[in-house]
């Protein structure tokens with residue numbers, strides 16, 4: 492079975508036909524019995540939709556606002572939440588911190604660390620909760636016994652790769668064990684009404700068995716991201732059966748744990764007043780809020796036949812398209828230049844609204860000239876050089892204004908979106924107009 496996508500084959504295959512990854516096939520021993528796996532979520536006979544009683548969804552807040560928002564306003568009892576992330580990013584820290592303020596029993600199952608290690612971390616994070624029970628166990632049966640004894644409102648499993656169900660011969664971490672343990676946990680969670688948070692490891696390529704397979708089973712999938720070399724950490728909802736799947740929570744890792752960044756507006760912008768050529772600010776839309784982000788470009792002459800195009804936090808192919816548009820429609824010569832693009836703070840910009848900011852950063856770097864300071868730039872760039880309207884213009888502009896920017900270079904937008912905006916607006920319809928906004932003195936290198 493492929494450990495990345497779950498593709499099954501009776502013999503070993505070097506390359507998985509399902510996901511094209513190499514060397515992902517592992518042997519799985521066929522299980523002999525199928526224990527009761529059907530999860531009943533209500534009546535056993537079909538019910539008319541109109542006759543099903545509606546209930547208000549109960550949500551429990553952890554008290555960590557950034558985390559609660561990503562969950563859709565708190566976690567829902569009876570739901571299973573998966574938190575995936577690279578090793579050492581801070582998964583255990585986040586979950587330990589988020590259970591601290593809960594007023595009901597919480598069972599924290601650790602299959603990776605000893606009780607003393609957890610105690611040391613808890614002391615470092617200042618966690619003194621009387622409701623927190625720690626169980627250093629990996630057998631699902633003993634974990635279920637612990638749940639029956641404590642009757643927790645929340646169970647944390649750290650991590651699913653270490654847990655095993657003794658009914659199956661496979662070792663912990665194999666696809667079968669991960670899937671079966673999650674299914675059993677899901678069933679117990681739905682029956683007993685507590686919530687379960689599961690930590691799942693992924694490696695740099697995302698190929699290890701785990702989160703990818705689990706994503707289909709669980710209710711909510713959160714991803715913990717961030718460059719382990721920088722202190723910013725982002726929690727993103729990838730799937731949520733109980734809320735928006737686009738929310739973003741921003742944290743900063745410090746010696747005494749993760750600190751919430753409630754005003755991420757300026758986090759990804761260094762010093763906007765002393766901008767250097769090649770640096771522009773864009774307003775990205777993450778989840779339900781706008782975040783100001785710095786986009787930097789560097790353009791150098793290439794002395795070899797094949798100029799380099801390197802991006803961090805931006806798609807390489809999209810950069811190629813933008814360069815082609817700038818060359819063909821903007822009249823700039825870039826085919827013999829190395830172009831480097833960097834999005835600050837470990838953020839990845841994948842929305843079309845970032846196109847114009849990337850284009851402007853490149854133009855600014857190429858001409859060694861900068862746009863007026865305090866300018867926010869966003870818009871979608873078409874292949875004809877036209878600049879297209881993007882969603883949430885009003886929210887992006889309001890956030891830019893609130894954080895002290897004064898000017899905006901944007902595409903046409905509905906009148907209502909621009910009604911109360913006090914920024915100086917440069918509404919552009921073509922990339923040439925944007926290039927012409929650069930002061931004429933240095934332009935045209």
Ligand SMILES: Nc1ncnc2c1ncn2[C@@H]1O[C@H](COP(=O)(O)OP(=O)(O)OP(=O)(O)O)[C@@H](O)[C@H]1O
Nearest residue numbers: 576577578579580581582583584585744745746747
């Ligand atoms: N004493 C310390 N002082 C400051 N930061 C620390 C300290 N100990 C740990 N950290 C931070 O916490 C991070 C590890 O956090 P944590 O153990 O929660 O991560 P994890 O994602 O659960 O890792 P794993 O995959 O190993 O379980 C480290 O990368 C480091 O940034």
Ligand SMILES: [Mg+2]
Nearest residue numbers: 582583584649
């Ligand atoms: Mg951990």
